[in-house]
Amino acid sequence: MTTIKILTRLLVAGVAAAYLHAAAPASAEEVAVKIGNFTFGPQELKVKAGTTVTWTNEDDIPHTVVSANTFRSKVMDTDGKFSFTFTTAGTYKYFCSLHPHMTGTVIVEAQTGSVAPQQQ
Amino acid sequence: MTERDDGMNRRKILECMTWAGTGVLWTITGGVPASLGIIDEAVAAPVKGFTFLQISDSHMGFDKPANPNVKRTLEEAIARVKTLPLKPSFMIHTGDISHLSKPSEFDDADQIISHAGLNVRYVPGEHDLLDEDQGKLYLDRYGRGTKGAGWYSFDDNGVHFIGLVNVVNLKAGGLGNLGNEQLEWLEDDLKGRSTSQPIVVFAHIPLWTVYPEWGWGTEDGACALGYLKRFGSVTVLNGHIHQVMQKVEGNLTFHTARSTAFPQPAPGAAPSPGPIKVPDDKLRSMLGIACVTFRQNEQRLAIIDTPIQN
Numbered sequence: 001m002t003t004i005k006i007l008t009r010l011l012v013a014g015v016a017a018a019y020l021h022a023a024a025p026a027s028a029e030e031v032a033v034k035i036g037n038f039t040f041g042p043q044e045l046k047v048k049a050g051t052t053v054t055w056t057n058e059d060d061i062p063h064t065v066v067s068a069n070t071f072r073s074k075v076m077d078t079d080g081k082f083s084f085t086f087t088t089a090g091t092y093k094y095f096c097s098l099h100p101h102m103t104g105t106v107i108v109e110a111q112t113g114s115v116a117p118q119q120q
Numbered sequence: 121m122t123e124r125d126d127g128m129n130r131r132k133i134l135e136c137m138t139w140a141g142t143g144v145l146w147t148i149t150g151g152v153p154a155s156l157g158i159i160d161e162a163v164a165a166p167v168k169g170f171t172f173l174q175i176s177d178s179h180m181g182f183d184k185p186a187n188p189n190v191k192r193t194l195e196e197a198i199a200r201v202k203t204l205p206l207k208p209s210f211m212i213h214t215g216d217i218s219h220l221s222k223p224s225e226f227d228d229a230d231q232i233i234s235h236a237g238l239n240v241r242y243v244p245g246e247h248d249l250l251d252e253d254q255g256k257l258y259l260d261r262y263g264r265g266t267k268g269a270g271w272y273s274f275d276d277n278g279v280h281f282i283g284l285v286n287v288v289n290l291k292a293g294g295l296g297n298l299g300n301e302q303l304e305w306l307e308d309d310l311k312g313r314s315t316s317q318p319i320v321v322f323a324h325i326p327l328w329t330v331y332p333e334w335g336w337g338t339e340d341g342a343c344a345l346g347y348l349k350r351f352g353s354v355t356v357l358n359g360h361i362h363q364v365m366q367k368v369e370g371n372l373t374f375h376t377a378r379s380t381a382f383p384q385p386a387p388g389a390a391p392s393p394g395p396i397k398v399p400d401d402k403l404r405s406m407l408g409i410a411c412v413t414f415r416q417n418e419q420r421l422a423i424i425d426t427p428i429q430n
Binding site for chain 2: 037038039059060061062066068075077078093094095097098099100101103
């Protein structure tokens with residue numbers, strides 16, 4: 001990896017962190033993804049920026065969730081959990097590094113107003 | 121060598137004997153969960169040769185309903201090794217030694233397997249690389265003298281053995297993966313070798329495509345097999361799918377071994393490849409070891425799958 005890439009990533013992370021702080025009160029949404037039968041449910045998820053997604057492994061076999069350059073969970077044994085807060089809009093594809101045929105997507109939409117629409 | 125039938129009805133066994141190239145004896149079962157006899161009276165007289173053993177998928181640390189006591193079934197598998205008519209030269213373990221790559225799990229495996237009194241050659245499964253450093257623990261324990269993520273080769277009794285690693289840097293949506301560095305090493309390792317030398321390749325995930333929907337195959341496996349095509353006798357031994365499966369393609373013989381921990385469903389037979397819970401009295405017929413025998417001069421290889429309990 002080049003230094004420029006690292007610096008860019010740090011910069012992006014910094015900006016994202018600042019943005020998160022500003023938007024935090026309005027975006028404390030939490031969404032769950034279940035891992036069962038070697039699939040992510042739901043496989044595709046749409047959330048607002050600032051949403052925390054929590055994956056829970058309900059299989060008898062350990063899994064991970066990995067999204068290139070964004071997040072990498074530790075191994076989750078049965079009932080294990082991993083959470084990640086999406087602060088930046090974009091499409092995040094992820095997979096299980098143990099069983100790479102398991103794939104999922106989180107689509108993060110920018111926070112437009114000061115109040116996020118409350119779903120559910 | 122003729123394996124005892126243990127009361128099994130021969131008619132229940134589907135036997136396939138195929139001569140390919142310099143000759144590979146291939147046998148498969150018709151789903152009979154018992155030892156598979158090589159029935160070949162013409163060569164039943166004692167012949168010089170050697171046997172090695174394959175065990176796989178011990179999953180030390182697994183404690184779910186499919187088998188709450190994987191230590192005991194591994195112990196029973198190792199006890200079975202001692203009853204084999206021909207003492208094996210050594211043993212290969214085709215990965216998933218542990219369930220979660222914990223030092224205590226590797227300790228348990230080492231302690232139990234050591235009772236076989238055999239030299240053991242390992243390749244990692246994806247469950248063996250789950251430590252913080254993604255495989256350092258495995259390499260520290262089992263990787264001495266290996267290259268890259270743990271691949272290597274050695275010769276024994278005139279046979280060339282190659283241990284490959286196809287559980288590292290897996291790509292989203294893909295299958296097992298060898299990677300260019302390992303493929304280049306393999307090509308180089310085979311360069312200049314006589315095509316009459318028998319080759320045994322072993323790796324965790326099947327190198328042939330068994331069932332891509334469940335990730336049972338290796339993305340760049342065909343490239344590795346391409347380097348092996350010119351050899352007269354190539355045997356590919358894998359684990360990962362926790363069941364016996366065989367295929368012959370030209371001079372290549374593919375074989376997967378049972379697990380000593382828990383069975384997995386036949387391809388597509390369940391919603392997922394996860395562990396299957398079978399009645400307690402059936403479990404040990406679905407776990408086991410594989411015994412591979414070479415006969416000198418015959419240039420052929422026999423694979424006998426032996427369950428822990430018939």
